[in-house]
Amino acid sequence: MATLTEDDLRLFVDAVKHYLKATSGQEPEITSAFLGDANVTGHEFNGIVSFMGGYSGQILVSMPQGMLRELLVLQHERNFTESNLLDAVGEVANTLAGNARKVFGPELDISVPTRLRGAQGITARVRERPYVITFRWNRHPALVCVDLERR
């Protein structure tokens, strides 16, 4: 297994910025990017997409309820049920993972998203040394955890 490069990780930072800019017109502020440990604490709603093929691992997107509600409003959605909030965070994870194929190519095979509710939801999912990108959008803190290795 080989770890990701700084350029690989910049791809995910740029993807987060692009996603929020395209869907809300407002870029997030990236507040930190660091090599974390297995004790990543997330927010209430979590979307996870697994990588297969030439890579293994996953990308996890963790957002609070208030942020997801605002994103839904901006996308013409008025249904704020738990199911729809989980669907929304799963779609963010799906989009960030799919966008990574521009750099990693079609050998980066991605799963359909899994959704989890609960701030501890991602802690059990990450391996020992994930990359963590934290950001703030419209006052709301959120994070993306990239846990990806080349085979």
Add this chain to the structure above:
Amino acid sequence: MKLLIVDDSNLIRTRIASVVEATQMKGISIVGLARNGREAVRIARVSRPDVVTMDLTMPEMDGVETIRELMRMPDPPNILVVSALNDKSTAITALRMGARGFINKPFTDDELRLALLDVCNPN
């Protein structure tokens, strides 16, 4: 013109529908919303859509397999792929299979509207 929207995300299905309805795209009526390829094929056989927006990464039957099935129908629909998979080979594969257009997620309302208009009026 009849439109079928196919995506496993309710958010995306609703968003595409609302863009079509909010902008009153002339002559387009939504005949179905499908959560995966199997639902899409079932609805398409009954409703015979003219245009389909198609996600690629879906459970049960993915978008590539669904395009293949839809293109076997008599008078197959014009298909706009709406996907987060943004590598060139995925787009080329979808177009070779018969899709008429490709738009990446995330998209703005204007990007979606323009892409839909292109696919609805291929000439």
